Amino acid sequence: MLNRYPIWKYLIVLVVIVVGVLYALPNLYPEDPAIQISGDRGVKSISQQQITQATDALDQAGIDVKATELTQGSALIRLDHADDQLRARTIINQTLGQGFVVALNLAEATPDWLRAIGAKPMKLGLDLRGGVHFLLEVDMDAAVKQRLNVNASAMRETLRDERIRYRGNEVNDRAIVFSFLDENELEKAQSELSTQYNQFDFTTREQGRERQLVMTLTDQAVTDIQDYAVKQNLTTIRNRVNELGVSEPLVQRQGPSRIVVELPGVQDTAAAKRVVGATANLEFRLEASNNSGADQTETFGFRNDPSRKAALQRDVIITGDSVSSASQSFDQNGQPQVNINLDGPGGSKMNRATRANIGRNMAVLYIEHKSRTRTVMQDGKEVEKRIPYTEKGIISLATIQSALGNRFRITGLDSPTEASELALLLRSGSLAAPIYFAQERTIGPSLGQQNIDRGVLSVQIGLVLVVLFMLLRYKAFGLIANASLTINLALLIAAMSMLGATLTLPGIAGIVLTLGMAVDANVLIYERIREEIRRGLSPHQAIHTGYERAFTSILDANITTLLVALILFSIGTGPVKGFAVTLSLGILTSMFTGLMVSRAITNLTIGGKALKKLWI
């Protein structure tokens, strides 16, 4: 029988549509701009009286309040307009006075039953809604120091390999110092090292009975290290905040040593900080052996149990910026493990260090850079000063079973939770230099309301034009095409919401453009049906052949485009990757709606009925 679908095909179409509509629905309930009021340091809790006080004040200022909520001692005042948010905060601050924390927030407005199935609306981009703005400071001194330590460690190894005996070694702010008892040894060391390390200036000096070789970084080398540190951190953070490429953040360098990160659709800085991630670093070191001297070892506590301690070699095998990825999995016995991938140079260093030390323990040291702010008096004014400090703790101590290369795993972990936390720490520790949060602010939309309104209007008009065009050209079938176009829109929005995509104005334009192009499948089919009718086929025959003949064209055309999208996704970064995601989703949904949904509607309405003429 022509133009009939078996019942299971209708069911598939129905299920997809229902799921799509459900997950697209939350976008009809965008987050409300809100003001969150809580007691300072948990001392005071908020009562209904303060809320009334605040809303009265807002009323007087002509700011529309949408709703208020009181949960666990903190209040949420939802507003109608995003423009009023900053002004409202100022007013509430003045009204309530001291002792309250008044912060901006975006409050979810999705109904509970939708939230229960995990449906969320898309976030609005920096251009439409603004977000949070972080200024991260890269610790330049630490970057240099860290590089010096790695170099010193490699130099010690070279000297040991060449059997050149040195008495002591220390690392200063800009220089590495080796001391020797013997002039001869010093000269040998200098000629050996100066060929390998041309970024240092070599000088010698006398210190008591010792002769010292002082290797100072050249100015150029310092600048290069700092530049590299900022660039490397920029890349790491960029990848961290935009893994799929669809979250539309802004990450750029500001000034010589700082990085701006702006995240869209969040106003809660604590939540946003979690996305930017830990500002930590890692070091892989060997556990001290019995015969290593005291000046070659350092003792650290464990991160999860500070009373447990272990002595480690001072030599660093590699640091966290050599870790390219880390993930949690299970070994063949079902025990949790962490898989680590290193970059090329990191892998060869790791191999060299572990080959000679099978059976010894290797530790992963987690180094967290934090800062306290302290108010100090300066020139008669109170100035906030940041005092950086470092916390170091061992996160894993495991036996080296065999020589390790680029890929290895850490086993002997207690639980999957521990493994996944370790993987997270390893991933987040891959910064080239420590960074501090120097400033955090909420930031308004970068586009003016007028511009946003115009953009949205143009998009709506574009959509209406497509719908009208299809109706005029294909009449009854245009109606079917428009129905499947609407479903296509719902499916696309649902898929993007599930991926956590961020909606920017160009993104909205892109979605409408996808719809403009998505009618292609229907156009191809309908033109083919017309052709078949002209060739003298009966209406049902024509519909059947039309769909069949158009199928290969549609498939070939879409698969080639999909191939481009997939490759752009796997190789591209940031916005290019994001574009590929949206493009692929658009192709898949429009193929589904163009072929399956429109066919299902056609079959349901006219399938099996006697037709004399097609209104196409």
Add this chain to the structure above:
Amino acid sequence: MTNFDFMSKKTAAFVVSIVLTLAAIGALAIQNLNLGLDFTGGTLVEVQYQNAPELDDVRQQLSEAGYRDFSVQTFGEANDILVRLQQQFDQSVGESVTNALSSKESSVQLVRAEFVGAQVGDQLRDQSGLGMLIALGVVALYVAIRFQYKFALGALLSLGHDVIILLGIFAFFQIDFDLTVLAAVLAVIGYSLNDTIIVYDRIRENIRKSQTNDLAKIFNDAINQTLARTLSTSGTTLLVLLALYFLGGDMIHNFSLALIIGVVLGTFSSVYVASALLLVVKLKREDLIPTKKEDVEDELP
């Protein structure tokens, strides 16, 4: 069905294509793309007002002072304003912005002015270029398998033709090339490829069905048969784009412009580059008709 003789005008079309492509390469080589704030970075200026200003007024003042490609947003407080400019950073930028914004009724104070780097990294540029090359290679391979290698050649050339001319136009008129335009270029690649494959598909079908060896006629028929579809799809897409271009405001202006140019180019090239080239490389019916093989299969029970 229409019945134009497309193929008879192919020489003229080739001349137009070659001239445009060369001109585009020239424009790219001599003038370069006018890369926007996203790619070049620029200057960030933070200013503090006594009283919270209207952001649209601030934007107005800046464009009256001759600034282009800037963004203005509130920064934490309603009276703290953050301005991003494409202008290269130097000591005077902060001051000149403050001067442009100061007027009789409002006092404006400069908080800081600093250079900001590009929003997209070198990584994006390097890897995306590589990605494009690999993507083109895979597409060529797919077309060669599904159709024939001569088709792959035609598809690649027509794709290159569209992208180069599009970029050339942006370089020649020095239109701002930002991330949204980059997205538009990628979309054009998808669109043009789509168009080409649809025409190819019909050519393949007609070659297999027909008995004639007159390929020019087969091509003409195929293009005429798909013409209604080509015009409908380009039509709906252009309708959307024209709405975006004329009504959408600054943010999506260049995005829609790039796509309008791209859609026109893509439609043209699917006929005159992708298809007409097949005549030049002497496509034969035998290239698409697996002769012997089918006979063998037919004999099987």
